[in-house]
Amino acid sequence: MRISPFTRFASASLVALSLAACSTVGTEPVAGATVPPPVSDSDIVNDAAPAQDEAAEVAPASVAELIEAVSIPYDQFQLDNGLTVLVHEDRKAPVVAVSVWYNVGSKHEPEGKTGFAHLFEHLMFNGSENAPNDFFEPLQQVGATDFNGTTWFDRTNYFETVPTGALDRALMLESDRMGYLLGAVTQEKLDNQIGVVQNEKRQGDNQPYGLTEYEQLENLYPSGHPYHHSTIGSMDDLSSATLEDVKQWFRDNYGPNNAVIVLAGDIDTATAKAKMNKWFGAIPRGPETKPVVAPVPTLDAPEAKTIYDQVATTRLYRMWAVPGLDNPDFLPLSMGATVLGGLASSRLDNSLVREQQLAVRVVANAQIFAQAGQFVVYADVKPGVDQETVAAALDAEIAKFVAEGPTPAEIQRATTVYAAGQIRGLEQVGGFSGKAPTLAEGLLYQGDPAAYKSTLQRAAALTPAQVRDTTAKWLSRPVFELTVEPGERKEGGEDRGGFVVSPEGEGNQPQFYINPLTMQRSAMAAVEADRSKLPDIGELKPLDFPAIERATLSNGMEVYFAKRDAVPVVSVRVQFNAGYAADPRDRLGLQSLMLQLMDEGTTSLDSAALSVRREELGASVWGSADADTTSFGLDAVSPNLLASLNLLADYIRNPAFDASELERVRAQQLTRITSELNSPAQIGQRALAPILFGDHPYGIPPSGTGNADVVSSVTREEISDFHRAWLRPDLARVFVVGDTSLDETVKLLEASFGDWNAPNVPAPVKSYDAEIPAPQQKIVLINRPNSPQSIIFGAHVLDQKGTDDLTVLRAANEVFGGSFLSRINMNLRETKGWSYGVRSILQAPLDRSSFLLYAPVQADRTGDSLAELRKDLASYTGGNGVTEEELTRLINGNVRELPGQFETSRDVLGGMINIITYDRPDNYYETLAQKYSALSAEQLDAAALQSFKGDDLVFVIVGDAEVVRPQLDALGLPVEVREATGE
Numbered sequence: 017m018r019i020s021p022f023t024r025f026a027s028a029s030l031v032a033l034s035l036a037a038c039s040t041v042g043t044e045p046v047a048g049a050t051v052p053p054p055v056s057d058s059d060i061v062n063d064a065a066p067a068q069d070e071a072a073e074v075a076p077a078s079v080a081e082l083i084e085a086v087s088i089p090y091d092q093f094q095l096d097n098g099l100t101v102l103v104h105e106d107r108k109a110p111v112v113a114v115s116v117w118y119n120v121g122s123k124h125e126p127e128g129k130t131g132f133a134h135l136f137e138h139l140m141f142n143g144s145e146n147a148p149n150d151f152f153e154p155l156q157q158v159g160a161t162d163f164n165g166t167t168w169f170d171r172t173n174y175f176e177t178v179p180t181g182a183l184d185r186a187l188m189l190e191s192d193r194m195g196y197l198l199g200a201v202t203q204e205k206l207d208n209q210i211g212v213v214q215n216e217k218r219q220g221d222n223q224p225y226g227l228t229e230y231e232q233l234e235n236l237y238p239s240g241h242p243y244h245h246s247t248i249g250s251m252d253d254l255s256s257a258t259l260e261d262v263k264q265w266f267r268d269n270y271g272p273n274n275a276v277i278v279l280a281g282d283i284d285t286a287t288a289k290a291k292m293n294k295w296f297g298a299i300p301r302g303p304e305t306k307p308v309v310a311p312v313p314t315l316d317a318p319e320a321k322t323i324y325d326q327v328a329t330t331r332l333y334r335m336w337a338v339p340g341l342d343n344p345d346f347l348p349l350s351m352g353a354t355v356l357g358g359l360a361s362s363r364l365d366n367s368l369v370r371e372q373q374l375a376v377r378v379v380a381n382a383q384i385f386a387q388a389g390q391f392v393v394y395a396d397v398k399p400g401v402d403q404e405t406v407a408a409a410l411d412a413e414i415a416k417f418v419a420e421g422p423t424p425a426e427i428q429r430a431t432t433v434y435a436a437g438q439i440r441g442l443e444q445v446g447g448f449s450g451k452a453p454t455l456a457e458g459l460l461y462q463g464d465p466a467a468y469k470s471t472l473q474r475a476a477a478l479t480p481a482q483v484r485d486t487t488a489k490w491l492s493r494p495v496f497e498l499t500v501e502p503g504e505r506k507e508g509g510e511d512r513g514g515f516v517v518s519p520e521g522e523g524n525q526p527q528f529y530i531n532p533l534t535m536q537r538s539a540m541a542a543v544e545a546d547r548s549k550l551p552d553i554g555e556l557k558p559l560d561f562p563a564i565e566r567a568t569l570s571n572g573m574e575v576y577f578a579k580r581d582a583v584p585v586v587s588v589r590v591q592f593n594a595g596y597a598a599d600p601r602d603r604l605g606l607q608s609l610m611l612q613l614m615d616e617g618t619t620s621l622d623s624a625a626l627s628v629r630r631e632e633l634g635a636s637v638w639g640s641a642d643a644d645t646t647s648f649g650l651d652a653v654s655p656n657l658l659a660s661l662n663l664l665a666d667y668i669r670n671p672a673f674d675a676s677e678l679e680r681v682r683a684q685q686l687t688r689i690t691s692e693l694n695s696p697a698q699i700g701q702r703a704l705a706p707i708l709f710g711d712h713p714y715g716i717p718p719s720g721t722g723n724a725d726v727v728s729s730v731t732r733e734e735i736s737d738f739h740r741a742w743l744r745p746d747l748a749r750v751f752v753v754g755d756t757s758l759d760e761t762v763k764l765l766e767a768s769f770g771d772w773n774a775p776n777v778p779a780p781v782k783s784y785d786a787e788i789p790a791p792q793q794k795i796v797l798i799n800r801p802n803s804p805q806s807i808i809f810g811a812h813v814l815d816q817k818g819t820d821d822l823t824v825l826r827a828a829n830e831v832f833g834g835s836f837l838s839r840i841n842m843n844l845r846e847t848k849g850w851s852y853g854v855r856s857i858l859q860a861p862l863d864r865s866s867f868l869l870y871a872p873v874q875a876d877r878t879g880d881s882l883a884e885l886r887k888d889l890a891s892y893t894g895g896n897g898v899t900e901e902e903l904t905r906l907i908n909g910n911v912r913e914l915p916g917q918f919e920t921s922r923d924v925l926g927g928m929i930n931i932i933t934y935d936r937p938d939n940y941y942e943t944l945a946q947k948y949s950a951l952s953a954e955q956l957d958a959a960a961l962q963s964f965k966g967d968d969l970v971f972v973i974v975g976d977a978e979v980v981r982p983q984l985d986a987l988g989l990p991v992e993v994r995e996a997t998g999e
Contacts, residue, residue, distance in 0.1 A: 021932070076659060082432065088454060101288060139206065158909075158912055161916035163175065179556045187296070194275065225325060243310060326502070328687050330396050340383060348478055352484075353391060353420075361628045376684045377684070394748065418487055421496050432633070458546050504565050562580065562918075565758045569766055573745050573765075584653055589865050595643050597710055620670065633652070636651040644862045665769055712788055751932070796972045803976045805872050805975070811869065824960045882984070927941055
């Protein structure tokens with residue numbers, strides 16, 4: 017559970033909805049992409065058998081070989097005040113990741129103070145004594161990337177990746193809020209952030225299954241257990257937080273001796289020692305965090321509960337509390353969960369989804385924390401199937417696994433997937449899961465920064481018997497069964513998440529595992545640093561975007577290649593000029609169904625065998641689409657590149673389109689559509705697009721899932737015909753980035769795609785000629801009863817196309833609503849406290865772009881929030897234009913962040929795809945620094961006046977009409993009310 021200023025629990029980013037083309041300034045979106053999860057893989061029925069058949073069974077690299085490639089060398093030292101520092105040198109990019117981890121999380125919260133760890137994390141971004149303004153301001157000025165903060169049960173962390181020349185400024189800021197914070201914490205800031213966090217809680221609670229975590233924690237852990245209450249906490253405790261409460265939290269928990277800092281990237285240990293002593297050495301030690309007792313509880317007897325929620329289908333949970341990282345049993349439990357329901361070839365997928373076709377989705381995972389965790393299994397019941405039948409099958413499969421355990425092949429696949437994921441993560445020095453956090457987690461939780469390596473080695477050595485015996489040990493205990501059924505919620509989250517009874521006594525098992533005897537102490541004297549001003553920025557290296565090399569296969573397919581060899585991975589995209597714009601208007605959802613069905617096997621590999629092959633290779637293979645393109649992706653580890661490319665080609669060229677699989681996939685897509693009609697953000701998007709674009713190809717549900725009546729009637733022949741018509745080599749481009757060469761890439765692609773020839777019929781052509789409806793300002797209110805939040809969308813279509821140079825327009829949008837420091841976010845979040853975060857977004861697919869407001873706000877402030885958004889927009893376009901401060905921040909941030917934007921192979925791949933798709937010059941990103949530096953306030957004001965005026969915005973609001981309608985009536989705009997139960 018990672019909670020940040022932008023996110024609730026790890027996954028919920030501020031705009032974590034499938035909005036089209038949500039991108040930062042200077043980075044083009046890929047064809048106005050909606051961003052659905054990769055739905056499936058493969059490609060096309062073709063008459064000629066591919067030439068790669070003989071190579072398709074190339075033996076994958078051993079797990080041991082993959083593990084050998086996972087390495088993060090580091091040095092470790094400790095300052096005299098107890099601050100532990102880890103240093104990893106990585107010179108591939110001129111950036112340094114700073115990752116600060118404090119040994120305090122929600123499990124340390126006493127009765128009456130739930131949510132404090134996370135609330136305090138928010139306060140840490142509101143300025144310190146010597147840097148009193150918003151923490152994001154100086155970070156954005158220096159071009160920081162991946163900057164955020166998160167809170168979880170066991171820890172709180174803060175991180176940013178900065179250009180090397182800005183490292184002193186980042187360290188000054190981090191040290192200032194570690195040692196010089198309290199004078200800057202005011203009642204006004206506290207009151208505001210309480211409101212923000214409460215809206216964060218509402219936003220999470222408002223989602224389908226949003227109350228499930230409360231049920232899990234409250235039923236698995238007894239009252240008073242440190243893991244009994246959620247990290248977000250309770251409304252009452254948050255409301256009762258006093259200024260002295262939060263200041264004491266800082267004094268008790270934020271000393272240097274209770275922290276680990278990792279510096280990873282363009283830095284060496286000698287430099288790190290000097291800088292860390294300069295900025296952190298004079299901060300005095302604080303109290304040691306008190307140990308926490310968190311035993312793994314066992315239920316006295318099986319428990320069962322049913323709750324109701326606005327969900328697509330019934331979900332059946334099976335849950336057990338299990339050991340954490342302080343118990344070696346966590347690893348066989350984790351591998352057991354992966355085999356049972358974490359792989360595409362898992363036991364539960366094969367049995368309940370593929371064979372018996374009782375469920376549309378199954379999942380098993382082990383959620384492991386420092387001192388405990390949860391083993392969670394769930395199944396989404398296939399509509400029309402008796403849930404008791406599903407429950408019996410689910411329990412039988414779990415019992416079978418507990419009795420028999422996994423096979424050696426299953427363990428091998430689970431470990432390969434695990435190791436491949438670790439390798440890919442090593443390209444990034446910071447962020448949520450790169451090298452710096454990997455080292456910090458190992459030290460904080462397991463006493464060893466290299467725990468990632470030893471854990472991998474242990475995983476590779478696991479035997480089926482070990483996994484079987486450990487799983488049986490913990491899953492033979494009484495289970496908590498939770499059933500979530502579609503229906504009206506009986507209660508919300510307002511009274512959930514709190515502490516009930518204090519635990520008795522203090523523990524004797526410390527959670528912070530640093531051993532001072534194993535550390536090298538710095539011998540440098542600590543002298544108070546000059547904090548009278550922010551440190552100057554040193555030399556900043558310009559972006560050096562990799563050279564794009566080109567080739568053409570013998571069948572005419574264009575190949576674009578860029579070399580990146582920091583880690584042994586290769587990323588591939590095969591992109592077709594199709595996209596959801598290619599769906600016939602009366603057959604919306606056809607392509608999405610095709611993509612899903614392609615994931616269910618080729619002519620030589622059935623659904624299960626295809627999943628097995630991907631996992632054996634440690635390869636991710638998938639298919640997806642956006643408004644204008646359809647793409648198939650491969651993320652491979654270099655030792656398995658040949659076999660992985662062969663698999664990708666088979667997947668694209670030879671989908672089986674098995675009729676027996678079609679009905680199963682059809683049920684899954686229909687359930688996804690129903691799920692969208694229960695998700696507040698997706699309800700709004702499905703309604704907004706047709707209003708804006710009418711009969712234009714973009715006037716469809718942006719997820720591409722289409723309409724239920726169409727999906728119900730699509731035939732196998734239609735799918736095959738669409739595949740044959742649109743997925744053909746003369747409509748394809750191949751993009752490759754990674755640890756190989758162009759010559760080798762062409763050789764491998766010739767073997768897998770070179771004999772694939774276009775059919776002797778003209779390629780289809782998409783038409784974007786449909787007239788855009790004239791905008792009519794109005795409010796469409798979609799009634800979703802019992803919603804603690806409303807989601808406001810406001811949008812209009814622009815004249816510009818995605819292929820136009822939108823640099824000025826993007827910059828103008830960034831000032832208004834395109835960043836954390838934007839006007840509307842600072843107003844509704846940081847000043848009013850009515851929202852967890854709002855944005856304005858420039859959506860730019862290939863044809864027509866659009867301007868979009870997105871604002872989730874507390875229900876009782878819906879009308880006020882809409883009034884503020886309109887007022888801010890009128891002010892921005894009516895004379896209150898871009899200030900000198902805003903312009904300086906915008907230019908500095910966008911110029912200085914460029915080198916950090918292309919740290920990984922996937923980053924470079926995305927940039928290269930944008931360059932080619934949008935017909936930019938190869939040095940496009942290298943020209944952006946000059947373009948931004950030349951911007952003027954007058955240019956931005958003119959662009960905003962032309963494109964962002966609010967007198968023709970259409971608003972779609974999803975919320976409780978009984979609460980919201982009276983607020984909207986006072987605004988003077990026509991209001992149309994719809995129900996959320998249908999299209």
